Amino acid sequence: MRRADRQVTDPARIHAIVEACDVCRLGLCEGGMPYVVPMNFGYRFGADERLTLYFHCHGEGQRLSMLQANPRVCFEMDCGHRLVGGDTPCSCSMDYASVIGYGTVEIVSNPEEKLDALTLITGRFFDFPSQAMESMQLSGVMVLKVESRDYTAKQRGTQFGPNQQG
Numbered sequence: 001m002r003r004a005d006r007q008v009t010d011p012a013r014i015h016a017i018v019e020a021c022d023v024c025r026l027g028l029c030e031g032g033m034p035y036v037v038p039m040n041f042g043y044r045f046g047a048d049e050r051l052t053l054y055f056h057c058h059g060e061g062q063r064l065s066m067l068q069a070n071p072r073v074c075f076e077m078d079c080g081h082r083l084v085g086g087d088t089p090c091s092c093s094m095d096y097a098s099v100i101g102y103g104t105v106e107i108v109s110n111p112e113e114k115l116d117a118l119t120l121i122t123g124r125f126f127d128f129p130s131q132a133m134e135s136m137q138l139s140g141v142m143v144l145k146v147e148s149r150d151y152t153a154k155q156r157g158t159q160f161g162p163n164q165q166g
Contacts (some may be wrong), residue, residue, distance in 0.1 A: 003154065006154045006155060006156050007152065007153070007154055008097070008153035008154060008155055009153075011045070011049055013153070013155075014099065014153045015045060017077075017079065017080075017097045017098070017099055017153055017155070018043055018045075018051070018077065018099055020079040020080065020097070021077035021078065021079045021099070022040070022079070022124075023038045023039065023040065023041075023077065024038075024039055024040075024041040024053060024055070024075050024076070024077040025037065025038050025039070025075065025076045025077065026039055026055070026063070026073050026074075026075055026105075026146075027073060027074035027075065027076065028063060028066045028067060028070070028073055029066075029070055029072075030065075030066040030069050030070055031069075035062070035063070035066060037063050039055045039057070040055070040056070040121055040124075040125070041053050041054060041055050041077075041121060041124075042054040042117055042118075042119075042120025042121035042122075042123070042124060043120065044120065048149070049149070050147055050148065050149050051099075051101065051147070051148050051149075051151055052145065052146070052147045052148075053075060053103075053145070053146045053147075053148070054108070054117035054118075054120055054121055054143060054144070054145055055121070055143070055144040055145075055146075056117075056118060056121055056141050056142065056143050056144070057141075057142050057144065058141075058142060059140070059141075059142045064142065067105050067144070071104045071105045071106070072102070072103075072104050072105075073102070073103060073104070073105055073146060074100070074101070074102050075099075075100070075101055075102075075103070075146060075148070075151075076098065076099070076100045077098065077099050078096055078097065078098035078099075079096070079097055079098075080095060080096055080097040080155070080157075081094060081095065081096055082094065082095040082096075082157065083095075084157065093156065093157075094156070095155075095156050095157030096154075096155065096156055096157075097153070097154070097155035097156075098153065098154050098155070099151055099152070099153045100151065100152055100154075101148040101150055101151025101152070102148060102150045102151070103146035103147055103148035103150070104146065104147075105144050105145070105146055106144070106145045106146075106147075107142065107143070107144060107145075108143040108144070108145050111138055113143075113145075114138050114141075114143045115138060117143045117145065118138075118141065118143065
């Protein structure tokens with residue numbers, strides 16, 4: 001990492017950054033051409049700090065054909081944006097916090113894991129009763145899973161902690 005002074009290594013702060021992000025961008029590649037798609041996501045950190053991300057999408061389309069050709073992805077999420085003014089254009093900057101990582105996409109086929117993933121995704125934005133989630137038509141929704149131990153977090157200015165969001 002070029003700016004080691006901005007690196008975040010404390011797991012609680014990394015968890016807070018991920019929680020504060022609304023969108024995760026998946027970077028895909030096919031035939032040497034990159035493609036980035038913003039997606040809502042759910043997540044879980046394992047005891048070993050493995051980050052598991054879940055995404056939902058329709059069962060067909062460009063991103064799925066690209067993932068079938070090459071399931072390796074890069075992901076990026078950011079939050080806490082605040083312009084920091086200065087006396088000159090070059091002295092202006094931006095506060096932010098971000099997580100960037102790599103992994104391989106798997107399609108979730110187990111109905112229990114699929115329901116759990118959809119509950120994680122929707123639970124970040126809505127508080128649906130459990131029976132609403134249980135009655136979902138799981139066959140019409142594709143759930144993608146990315147597990148990663150290969151991720152880094154960075155921040156400038158904005159402080160994130162276990163009980164703070166920015």
